[in-house]
Amino acid sequence: MFIRNRWYVAAWDKEVGAKPLARTICGEKVVLFRRGDGSVAALADFCPHRLAPLSLGVVEGDAIRCGYHGLLVDGSGACVEMPGQEDAPRRLSVAPYPVVERYRFVWVWIGAAGLADPALIPDFWFCEDAGWAFDGDVYPVACDYRLLVDNLMDLSHETYVHPSSIGQKEIVDSPIDTRLEGEAVVVERWMRRIEPPPFWRTFLGKDGLVDRWQICHFALPSAVTIEVGVAPVGTGAPEGDRSQGVEGVVVNFMTPESETTCRYYWGMARSFGVGDAGLTERMRQSQAGVFDEDVVVLEAQQRNIDLRPDLKLVTLAIDAGGAHARRLMERAALESAKAPA
Numbered sequence: 001m002f003i004r005n006r007w008y009v010a011a012w013d014k015e016v017g018a019k020p021l022a023r024t025i026c027g028e029k030v031v032l033f034r035r036g037d038g039s040v041a042a043l044a045d046f047c048p049h050r051l052a053p054l055s056l057g058v059v060e061g062d063a064i065r066c067g068y069h070g071l072l073v074d075g076s077g078a079c080v081e082m083p084g085q086e087d088a089p090r091r092l093s094v095a096p097y098p099v100v101e102r103y104r105f106v107w108v109w110i111g112a113a114g115l116a117d118p119a120l121i122p123d124f125w126f127c128e129d130a131g132w133a134f135d136g137d138v139y140p141v142a143c144d145y146r147l148l149v150d151n152l153m154d155l156s157h158e159t160y161v162h163p164s165s166i167g168q169k170e171i172v173d174s175p176i177d178t179r180l181e182g183e184a185v186v187v188e189r190w191m192r193r194i195e196p197p198p199f200w201r202t203f204l205g206k207d208g209l210v211d212r213w214q215i216c217h218f219a220l221p222s223a224v225t226i227e228v229g230v231a232p233v234g235t236g237a238p239e240g241d242r243s244q245g246v247e248g249v250v251v252n253f254m255t256p257e258s259e260t261t262c263r264y265y266w267g268m269a270r271s272f273g274v275g276d277a278g279l280t281e282r283m284r285q286s287q288a289g290v291f292d293e294d295v296v297v298l299e300a301q302q303r304n305i306d307l308r309p310d311l312k313l314v315t316l317a318i319d320a321g322g323a324h325a326r327r328l329m330e331r332a333a334l335e336s337a338k339a340p341a
Contacts, residue, residue: 002026002256003221003329004336005111007121009253009265012138013104016040020064022055024257026110030097031055033075035062041075042097042108048079049092103127104134105253105265111336122219126249126269133274135284136251136267141295143302145222145254145262146326151294152224152252153187153216153321161293170194170212178320183328185218187321193233199286200230203246203272209233210245218325220332226250246272250287260302266291 003026010023011032021032022045029045031054043064045053052068059065063074063081071092072081079092098109098116103124109116127134141148151157156172170191177188191212196204204210215227231237231245248270255263268287273279305311315323 001259001333002110002336003332005109005115005339006221006332006336007100007107007109007116008221008255009105009263010042010099010108010255011106012136012265013101013106015138016106018059020055020057020059022053023108023255023263025108026256027258028110029053030108031064032099032106032108033059033064035075037062039075040099040101040106042099042106043073043075043077044095044097046094047071048073048094049082054094104267112339115339122223124223124225124251126271127251127267129269131274132269132271133276133280134251134267134269135280136265137284137288139264139266139291139295141262141264141298142260143262143298144260144305145256145264146329147298147301148252148254148262148264148294149218149222149224149325149329150319150322151298152226153185153218153325154318155187155189155214155216155226156318157297161297162290166197166199166290171214172318176318176320178324180324183220183332185216185321185324185328187214187216189214190238192238196230199290200246204230204232206232211235211237213237216321218321218328220328222254222256222329224252224254226252246270248272260306264291264295 008025016032016034023030030042031045032042034040045055047054047066049069049071054064054066057065057067063072065072070083073094074080077094077096079088081088098113100107100118104127107121126132158166159169159171174189174191179186193209196210210230211233212230217225227249229245229247231242235244237245248268251267253265
C-alpha cells in the first residue's frame, strides 16, 4: 500500500535539533539529527553493532553515538569510532536516506536512493514566501493515511463535523468541479452570496454577504493543499480578484507509518496580517481545534474498519476527489513496487 521512490515529510524543521528524532515512514525506522553546521542527516534507526535504535543515543558534532555500546556513526552512516577498539570497524555501516530541508519541513526519500531528485518535491512556495505567514503542527493519528486524504478532498464534512467554526450548510448545497491534472486532483467549490462562517467573519473584519471558495489540490504521494478564503460580494473573487478578501492555503502532509497509523503535518499559510505573530499563533490554535474534531472521527472510523473488514467503503458523488486520489495512489504504489531497489 505504500508508495516508494517519493519524498515524504519526516518532520517540521523546528522538530529536528540537537537530539536524535525517531520517525517511522512507510514502515521504515528512521533517525534524524542536525550536524554541527545545521544540516540534517537521516539514517536507518538501527545501530550496525547490536541493532539498538540509534535514536536512543546522543548527537556528537556531525555524528550520533549509540546509547547501548557507544558506537559512533557519522551522517553518511559510516562507523567512525568504537570504544575499546583502536580502529573503528569500518565494515559496519548503516543506510543513509536522502534528505532535503525545504518549505519549513524536512523531507526524506523513501525508496532507491539513486532516484532521489529534490526537483520532485512539489512547489509549496507559500510556506516560505516573504509575503505570507505560515505555521502549524503535527498530530500522530491512528488511522490509514488515505482516510485523511479522503477527508480533505471532500470538505462537505465541515457542515457536520465543524459547525461552530468553518462549517455551514452552503458547503453541501454548492456544486463541486472535480478534475484530474496529470498526477494531481483538483476539487473546486464556490459558495456565492452567503453569510461568512465564524472563522472567516473574524478575519475579514466586515459585515455583509461574501463569496467563499475552497479549492483542494491533491499531489502524490499524500499531500493536500486547500486554497480557502472569503471576499465581499461584488469585489471580483470568483473572477480572479481576491484582493478585497482574506485568503490562505491550508497545508496538509500525511506521512504513513503503518497500515493503520500516520503522522499528520498541518498548517495554514496566509497573505494577510503577515507580520502579526500573535495572529499566527491564534490561527494555529484555531486550526488545531478544527483538526482535533477530525481526528476523533477518523480514528473512530478506523476502529470500525478494523472491526468489520468485510464491509467496504462506499463512494458517492461527493467522494469523487478522494476516489481519484486513491486511484492515483494505488497506481503509484504498484509502479514503485516494480521499480528497481
